[in-house]
Amino acid sequence: MHIDTFQALADPTRRRIVEALRRGETEVGALVDQAGIHQSGVSRHLRILNDAGFVSVRPDGQRRLYSLRPEPFRELDAWLAAYRGLWERRFDRFAAALEKRRQSPNTQRGRRT
Amino acid sequence: MHIDTFQALADPTRRRIVEALRRGETEVGALVDQAGIHQSGVSRHLRILNDAGFVSVRPDGQRRLYSLRPEPFRELDAWLAAYRGLWERRFDRFAAALEKRRQSPNTQRGRRT
DNA sequence: TATCTATATGCATAATAGTGCATATAGATA
DNA sequence: TATCTATATGCACTATTATGCATATAGATA
Numbered sequence: 223m224h225i226d227t228f229q230a231l232a233d234p235t236r237r238r239i240v241e242a243l244r245r246g247e248t249e250v251g252a253l254v255d256q257a258g259i260h261q262s263g264v265s266r267h268l269r270i271l272n273d274a275g276f277v278s279v280r281p282d283g284q285r286r287l288y289s290l291r292p293e294p295f296r297e298l299d300a301w302l303a304a305y306r307g308l309w310e311r312r313f314d315r316f317a318a319a320l321e322k323r324r325q326s327p328n329t330q331r332g333r334r335t
Numbered sequence: 336m337h338i339d340t341f342q343a344l345a346d347p348t349r350r351r352i353v354e355a356l357r358r359g360e361t362e363v364g365a366l367v368d369q370a371g372i373h374q375s376g377v378s379r380h381l382r383i384l385n386d387a388g389f390v391s392v393r394p395d396g397q398r399r400l401y402s403l404r405p406e407p408f409r410e411l412d413a414w415l416a417a418y419r420g421l422w423e424r425r426f427d428r429f430a431a432a433l434e435k436r437r438q439s440p441n442t443q444r445g446r447r448t
Numbered sequence: 449t450a451t452c453t454a455t456a457t458g459c460a461t462a463a464t465a466g467t468g469c470a471t472a473t474a475g476a477t478a
Numbered sequence: 479t480a481t482c483t484a485t486a487t488g489c490a491c492t493a494t495t496a497t498g499c500a501t502a503t504a505g506a507t508a
Contacts, residue, residue, distance in 0.1 A: 232345035233466075244417065250485060260468050265486050267466090284475045284484045292421035299415055302408060304357065309405035346496075363455060373498055378456050380496090397454045397505045 227294045230274035235259060236267050240276060240290065247280070247289040340407045343387035348372060349380045353389060353403065360393070360402040 231237055235257055242248060242256045254264045268288060271277045275294045280287045344350055348370055355361060355369045367377045381401060384390045388407045393400045 226345070226347070228341065228344045228350065231341045232339070234339070235466080237341070241417075259466085261485075262469080262487075263467055269486080281475085284482095286485065290418070290421060292418075295415060295418045296422050298411075299419075302412055302415065304354075305403070305405075305408045306412075308403060309409050348496080372496085374455075375457075375499080376497055382456080394505090399455065 224275060225270065225273040227274055227297055230271055230276055230294070231298075233267070235263070236271060239264065239267055239271065243277065243288060243290045247287040249282070249285040249287055251285070253288070337388060338383065338386040340387055340410055343384055343389055343407070344411075346380070348376070349384060352377065352380055352384065356390065356401060356403045360400040362395070362398045362400055364398070366401070 231240070238257055239253050242253055250261070250264060250268065253268070254261045257264050257267070268277065268279075271288075272279065275291055277288045278291050280289070344353070351370055352366050355366055363374070363377060363381065366381070367374045370377050370380070381390065381392075384401075385392065388404055390401045391404050393402070
């Protein structure tokens, strides 16, 4: 069942959860610590994120490990693409950014808050 | 006043309005036709989009012409960038294509508008 | 001036969404 | 078996949000 992608990201607590998941597979308890709300709330947010396709779950003993799925991000990117003309005159600027990235490969792994 | 970017996009009617605005400056009446809700509702959605930085207004006689602003889209793109690693394979293929393009003298460079 | 058109806003209402508490479920361990 | 841990869910409550109706405001035109 595909709940709305944008609405899933509309809630700041859910975004915090998603951002926490960038570090990789995470159990619910750890997400509760970061979220700042009750465990039951986190559980429900995870359900919403799951319905929207943002996360997948894997049981590990009594825990459940959540991780990010690429699809909705790709979807979002595709939606956004229609608006790139608003701020991007030339493809070459993007190409330049890529080129820079290519030269320093270790730039964006699990950083940022 | 900067209202939340994601929340502004969470409402489907607002997204319809934004998508309609891709065609360029539009008066409120035309947006009402597309939105399928009452004029007052559209007006309020436009206020929200304006507060979130998505649109700017320009008076034209008794009408008000709304148009898209690039900033929040850029913002969204920046947020999304942190998740590009999730579907990097496709990304790299695209990068390779761009690289090829860059090396070929056939490319249309310097097409500034 | 009065009046018409286009858009914005106050108010009430109904639907939705986020939250915590208590409890249910599922798996582990004694 | 009983019990402990981790996560999910039913329920009630509250806050927020989208909406329409009526009206206000602003500009145009007679």
